[in-house]
Amino acid sequence: MKKINSNSSILDSKSRRVFLKQIVSGGATALMIYTSGVRGGHETSRIWKQRSTEHHWAYIIDVGKCIGWGGCVRACQKENNVPEGNFRTWVERYVVTEDGVYVDSPKGGAQGFEPVNAGLKEKAKRAYFVPKMCNHCENPPCVQVCPVGATYKSPEGFVMVDHDYCLGCAYCVQACPYAARFINHEINKSDKCTWCHHRVKQGKLPACVEACPTRARKFGDLKDPESEVSQILQEGVWTVLQPAMHTGPSCFYIGLPKEVI
Amino acid sequence: MQNPSAKTHLYRMGALFIVFIVAFLAIKEWATPSSWNYEVWYRGAALIEDANKPMLYGGNDSCKTCHEEVVKETKKLKHKKLSCEGCHGPLGTHVRGEEKIADAEVINQSRWQCLNCHAELISKPPDFPQFTDEVDKHTTIEEGEGCLKCHDAHDPTP
Numbered sequence: 056m057k058k059i060n061s062n063s064s065i066l067d068s069k070s071r072r073v074f075l076k077q078i079v080s081g082g083a084t085a086l087m088i089y090t091s092g093v094r095g096g097h098e099t100s101r102i103w104k105q106r107s108t109e110h111h112w113a114y115i116i117d118v119g120k121c122i123g124w125g126g127c128v129r130a131c132q133k134e135n136n137v138p139e140g141n142f143r144t145w146v147e148r149y150v151v152t153e154d155g156v157y158v159d160s161p162k163g164g165a166q167g168f169e170p171v172n173a174g175l176k177e178k179a180k181r182a183y184f185v186p187k188m189c190n191h192c193e194n195p196p197c198v199q200v201c202p203v204g205a206t207y208k209s210p211e212g213f214v215m216v217d218h219d220y221c222l223g224c225a226y227c228v229q230a231c232p233y234a235a236r237f238i239n240h241e242i243n244k245s246d247k248c249t250w251c252h253h254r255v256k257q258g259k260l261p262a263c264v265e266a267c268p269t270r271a272r273k274f275g276d277l278k279d280p281e282s283e284v285s286q287i288l289q290e291g292v293w294t295v296l297q298p299a300m301h302t303g304p305s306c307f308y309i310g311l312p313k314e315v316i
Numbered sequence: 317m318q319n320p321s322a323k324t325h326l327y328r329m330g331a332l333f334i335v336f337i338v339a340f341l342a343i344k345e346w347a348t349p350s351s352w353n354y355e356v357w358y359r360g361a362a363l364i365e366d367a368n369k370p371m372l373y374g375g376n377d378s379c380k381t382c383h384e385e386v387v388k389e390t391k392k393l394k395h396k397k398l399s400c401e402g403c404h405g406p407l408g409t410h411v412r413g414e415e416k417i418a419d420a421e422v423i424n425q426s427r428w429q430c431l432n433c434h435a436e437l438i439s440k441p442p443d444f445p446q447f448t449d450e451v452d453k454h455t456t457i458e459e460g461e462g463c464l465k466c467h468d469a470h471d472p473t474p
Contacts, residue, residue: 104356122440124433126402133406134372148439167432168439182439207358217362253369262373268398268433269444 100193100303107210111277113284114191114250114264115293118310120271121184123148127263127272128165134251134262138241143248144188144263149314152178156314185308185315186272188263189214189235189248190296193303197227197236206245212305213252218244232300250274374407376400382411393471403429403469422469430463430472 123146131137131144146164150157150171157175161168164184170176191214198206198214205221208214221244228236228245239246251261255274259265264274275284284307287293293307296315308315351360379400380387390396401407403422410420422429436446447454453466453474467474 105353119441122433122444123437126399126432130373130399130401130406150439167435168437170435170437176438179438182437183441184439204357204359207353207356207363209363215358215363215366217359219362220359249366252363252366254371254373256367257371259371259373259375265373265375266399266402268402269441270397 102195102198103193103208105210109278110211112212112250112255112305113275113277113288114306115273115284115287116186116306116308117271117273118183118185118308118312120269121146121186122269123164123168123184124268125164125167126266127186128163130262130266132165138239141237141239141246143246144186147185147187148182149185149312150175150179150182151314152180154178183312187233188306190233190302190304190306191250192305194301196230196232196302200226200230202226213250215249215252216245216247218242221245232297232302372406372408373401378407390470394473395470425462425464427463
């Protein structure tokens with residue numbers, strides 16, 4: 056029978072102390088490494104790497120100004136070849152009554168809205184339109200779940216889709232808390248608002264911003280302190296959709312009522 | 317073979333393993349696009365391809381390049397903040413390169429074109445001009461008459 060060397064036995068109190076110390080320091084190191092990358096938010100997004108220093112784009116929607124025209128939805132559909140029934144951007148109408156909130160978005164608002172029926176009109180306490188689109192989050196859940204790297208956050212902040220690489224698995228469609236993504240039924244790939252990246256790169260505004268007659272939709276560069284978006288955000292009276300999701304959206308809403316999901 | 321050693325099967329498995337690993341790495345190298353961005357994890361060329369897509373809408377400034385007079389006139393009128401292309405259609409269907417390919421006249425001249433914005437709805441901001449049928453002068457409108465009979469599209473003040 057081999058003799059057990061008592062110096063290396065785990066039952067020995069000295070080596071037990073060493074063993075415990077190693078466990079604790081190893082665990083502490085692991086914890087530090089783990090927590091260093093975990094904080095989401097502006098400067099420490101795990102997903103938005105290789106940030107551009109030139110531009111940081113942002114989109115502002117002023118809910119009080121939207122008139123529910125729908126020209127923005129139509130402009131986007133034409134500019135980006137969005138098939139019938141899919142929407143990269145859309146307008147929702149909210150009618151708040153004491154019994155609840157009525158929401159509709161007929162054809163995404165593309166042809167405007169019909170009046171609500173008389174019964175609802177009587178009960179309405181307030182009513183408004185809310186334009187929505189992809190929020191180009193700083194911590195996009197859709198980018199996180201893509202199995203092949205077909206969706207990504209560009210250095211300037213655009214969350215984009217690579218249609219050549221996309222499988223059409225729709226995991227990203229499920230992951231988005233804003234329902235901004237969809238499967239384009241003509242090409243059978245995932246698709247979404249790109250903030251008209253191809254236009255912005257050439258110095259123009261997204262088609263929807265261009266179309267808006269009441270300046271409810273605004274787009275600009277936060278790196279430019281003179282830009283309208285920078286000045287509005289500095290006033291500090293803005294909110295985002297679904298803040299509890301901690302996605303860090305880049306679409307900021309002015310005057311967003313609490314009912315809006 | 318003479319007397320394979322007791323561990324021959326292990327050596328064979330190891331060799332096969334190495335062959336498969338090398339083959340896998342070679343195929344991965346061949347299949348990965350050259351523009352693949354390993355840090356952010358996407359195909360780098362995709363971003364450039366998207367940036368080069370053609371634009372359809374030109375914006376109001378693009379109308380100025382040929383229609384400077386009209387644009388200057390409308391800039392003084394009520395509808396000056398509107399996008400020209402919102403009613404007249406996008407630049408891309410009107411012009412290609414420097415050549416005009418189609419007219420940019422407003423196809424839909426029905427009342428819907430105006431009521432799309434101006435019909436009264438409870439969800440519209442209260443300071444936005446909205447109309448129902450109960451406007452004084454509108455009692456004399458006949459069926460089928462458009463708004464343009466009495467209003468100028470660029471400056472609809474009554």
